[in-house]
Amino acid sequence: MTSHEPATDTLLLDVHDLRVAIPSDSGDVMAADGVSLQLRHGEVLGVVGETGSGKSVTCRALLGLRPTPQSTVSGTVAYPAHDVDDVLSLPPRRLRELWGRRVAMIPQNPMTSLNPVRRIGEQVAEAVSASGGPTGAAGAARVLELLHQVGLPAPETRLRDYPHQFSGGMLQRTVIAIAIAQKPDLIVADEPTTALDVLIQDQILALLLSLQRDLGTGLILVSHDLSVVSQVCDRVAVMYAGQIVELAETATLLESPRHPYTRALLGALPGAVPRDQELRVIPGSPPQLVGLGPTCRFAPRCELHEQACDTWPTSLRDVGPAHTSRCRRATAASLPSPTPRHQETQS
Amino acid sequence: MGSSVNLRWSRVANLVPVLFGITLVSFLLLRLVPGDPAQQILGNRYTPEAAAGIRRSLGLDQPLLQQYWLFIKGAMTGSFGESYQYHRPVGELLLDRTGASLMLVGLTAIFCAALSIPLGIWAAVRRGGLVDQATRVLFTLGFALPAFLVGIVLILVFGLKLGWAPIGGYGNGVLSHVGHLVLPALTLAIPFSTVLVRSLRSSTITVLEADFVTVARLKGIPESRILVRHVLRNAIGPVAVVFGINLAFLVGGTVVVENVFSIPGLGSLLVGAVSTRDYPVVQAVALVLAVFVVLVNLLTDVVHGLLDPRLSVGVQR
Numbered sequence: 214m215t216s217h218e219p220a221t222d223t224l225l226l227d228v229h230d231l232r233v234a235i236p237s238d239s240g241d242v243m244a245a246d247g248v249s250l251q252l253r254h255g256e257v258l259g260v261v262g263e264t265g266s267g268k269s270v271t272c273r274a275l276l277g278l279r280p281t282p283q284s285t286v287s288g289t290v291a292y293p294a295h296d297v298d299d300v301l302s303l304p305p306r307r308l309r310e311l312w313g314r315r316v317a318m319i320p321q322n323p324m325t326s327l328n329p330v331r332r333i334g335e336q337v338a339e340a341v342s343a344s345g346g347p348t349g350a351a352g353a354a355r356v357l358e359l360l361h362q363v364g365l366p367a368p369e370t371r372l373r374d375y376p377h378q379f380s381g382g383m384l385q386r387t388v389i390a391i392a393i394a395q396k397p398d399l400i401v402a403d404e405p406t407t408a409l410d411v412l413i414q415d416q417i418l419a420l421l422l423s424l425q426r427d428l429g430t431g432l433i434l435v436s437h438d439l440s441v442v443s444q445v446c447d448r449v450a451v452m453y454a455g456q457i458v459e460l461a462e463t464a465t466l467l468e469s470p471r472h473p474y475t476r477a478l479l480g481a482l483p484g485a486v487p488r489d490q491e492l493r494v495i496p497g498s499p500p501q502l503v504g505l506g507p508t509c510r511f512a513p514r515c516e517l518h519e520q521a522c523d524t525w526p527t528s529l530r531d532v533g534p535a536h537t538s539r540c541r542r543a544t545a546a547s548l549p550s551p552t553p554r555h556q557e558t559q560s
Numbered sequence: 561m562g563s564s565v566n567l568r569w570s571r572v573a574n575l576v577p578v579l580f581g582i583t584l585v586s587f588l589l590l591r592l593v594p595g596d597p598a599q600q601i602l603g604n605r606y607t608p609e610a611a612a613g614i615r616r617s618l619g620l621d622q623p624l625l626q627q628y629w630l631f632i633k634g635a636m637t638g639s640f641g642e643s644y645q646y647h648r649p650v651g652e653l654l655l656d657r658t659g660a661s662l663m664l665v666g667l668t669a670i671f672c673a674a675l676s677i678p679l680g681i682w683a684a685v686r687r688g689g690l691v692d693q694a695t696r697v698l699f700t701l702g703f704a705l706p707a708f709l710v711g712i713v714l715i716l717v718f719g720l721k722l723g724w725a726p727i728g729g730y731g732n733g734v735l736s737h738v739g740h741l742v743l744p745a746l747t748l749a750i751p752f753s754t755v756l757v758r759s760l761r762s763s764t765i766t767v768l769e770a771d772f773v774t775v776a777r778l779k780g781i782p783e784s785r786i787l788v789r790h791v792l793r794n795a796i797g798p799v800a801v802v803f804g805i806n807l808a809f810l811v812g813g814t815v816v817v818e819n820v821f822s823i824p825g826l827g828s829l830l831v832g833a834v835s836t837r838d839y840p841v842v843q844a845v846a847l848v849l850a851v852f853v854v855l856v857n858l859l860t861d862v863v864h865g866l867l868d869p870r871l872s873v874g875v876q877r
Contacts, residue, residue: 278774282687305783313780320771328772330793330868339789340779375869391775 226252231288244270246455259442262452313344317392321404323384327376334372340394359390382413454510461536471538516551586846597837641840661825671749680760702754711747711820744821764795804860
């Protein structure tokens with residue numbers, strides 16, 4: 214579906230038609246429903262969406278993680294550079310190898326990302342020594358090097374602490390140290406700053422990006438904050454109700470969004486709207502991810518909604534160079550403005 | 561550090577009123593139930609005059625409060641008086657009998673750990689699998705079956721049919737003691753383990769879903785090491801609490817089981833003493849068992865604190 218070719222020969226990540234179904238009492242919750250995307254080496258991809266849009270589950274599935282043991286995951290997640298055709302059907306041994314050396318994850322809440330009963334140093338050392346890394350004195354030196362690298366103050370003494378003696382920011386630095394211990398090719402950061410104080414958020418994000426640049430790591434940055442993502446990402450995928458609704462280079466997405474949901478998100482950004490105008494909110498709330506059809510899932514909240522939208526099966530279509538959208542009304546030239554009728558009812 | 565130490569000392573200080581209450585209740589209950597030590601001692605030779613003489617010599621003719629005070633005073637100095645039945649100091653009897661009971665409880669604890677830790681973790685990892693289903697059924701059974709019935713079934717099968725283990729008594733020498741205690745300890749451990757297995761299963765499931773387990777998995781370390789290093793130690797804390805709560809149940813069980821298997825422990829001493837109205841022995845054994853329960857509860861607290869650094873370093877979170 215996506216026509217743009219990556220710059221390098223081998224992609225880091227190639228996802229095709231990823232679906233994650235989580236059984237529930239009211240039917241299967243489709244947390245990811247036909248997600249396809251690609252990532253180049255060293256690229257930073259933002260994944261944006263509201264809470265419950267499936268971005269977290271989707272990104273964990275990229276690492277071969279299931280939300281629950283009962284969930285079914287289909288589609289393919291390939292790591293072409295590492296000869297992995299599909300991480301979803303990888304035998305446990307090879308999956309562990311991929312986890313240990315090639316990929317890493319930074320979960321949302323640093324308070325729960327570290328084992329409360331093991332010392333900080335021990336937990337970093339485990340990441341260092343896993344997959345045949347250095348142990349003993351060499352391992353300890355590497356642990357210190359990592360903790361210095363992530364800017365943990367006084368690591369020589371703090372590595373004997375337990376996680377509950379650390380602040381949220383220090384914990385997230387430690388989690389980042391664990392993530393980069395094996396110099397992975399891909400880091401999935403699942404809202405890495407959401408649980409932190411505002412002042413700390415910027416520090417952690419800056420740290421993550423400088424490490425990403427130094428190591429040449431691919432980074433998938435999951436966020437519900439479009440302003441954060443737009444500052445740091447090469448490309449942005451906007452997710453709604455388990456699907457990617459628009460995917461484009463960051464600048465393109467910001468300047469000429471081709472999906473009304475993206476446009477609405479941009480309109481809700483404090484910086485994007487002149488000071489004398491009110492921030493726009495998106496009316497309604499996202500749908501439950503159970504029993505949704507092939508038609509547009511944003512239709513009930515959409516200002517461009519037409520009757521034809523209710524019968525038209527959506528798919529990601531090219532609307533420009535390296536730019537895809539699911540909106541029926543999006544064309545390469547433009548996305549229509551809301552009808553005047555809509556404007557009148559407001560005044 | 562200071563606050564946690566204070567916390568522990570305040571727990572120890574709490575023991576005093578608890579133990580005081582237990583002595584009071586056991587003392588009063590004994591005197592409320594019908595029956596007369598003098599009658600038990602005299603048996604066929606009973607005459608009202610002889611009985612009155614015995615009561616006077618045992619101090620049973622004095623007011624209740626006075627008797628209680630004498631008992632407390634004695635207990636404080638480690639003297640529990642003399643058994644009416646055995647004509648020996650109660651302290652000596654306790655020393656004779658405590659070893660067997662402690663060994664029984666210790667062996668039971670080992671069996672409990674050996675049964676419930678692997679089963680609980682297995683049931684959690686393979687949810688809905690054979691072990692999970694089987695322990696669910698056993699949980700109901702183990703809870704419903706009284707200890708003496710489990711004991712009698714074990715005696716029948718392993719003692720009489722298969723002849724693998726002695727069916728009663730205590731033997732001579734430590735090894736023989738252990739051999740004699742296998743069936744009684746299993747009798748206690750099987751129902752007790754069902755509770756522990758289910759509680760370990762549920763706490764393990766909670767821990768398995770924690771982010772730190774995912775972070776650990778992504779380090780590429782084998783699943784077995786994840787279970788041992790990251791899951792077990794976090795999952796076992798809540799089980800220690802369940803263990804402490806159910807400990808009184810275990811001690812009550814030893815009383816029954818020692819009688820079923822004729823083990824010369826505190827439990828069988830207690831049952832014998834109750835039926836002969838051997839007041840000093842009953843009071844002393846009740847006190848010892850109470851101290852034991854309270855101490856083990858305190859010990860589980862300490863162990864819980866050692867397992868979880870958040871509890872031992874103080875209130876800072």
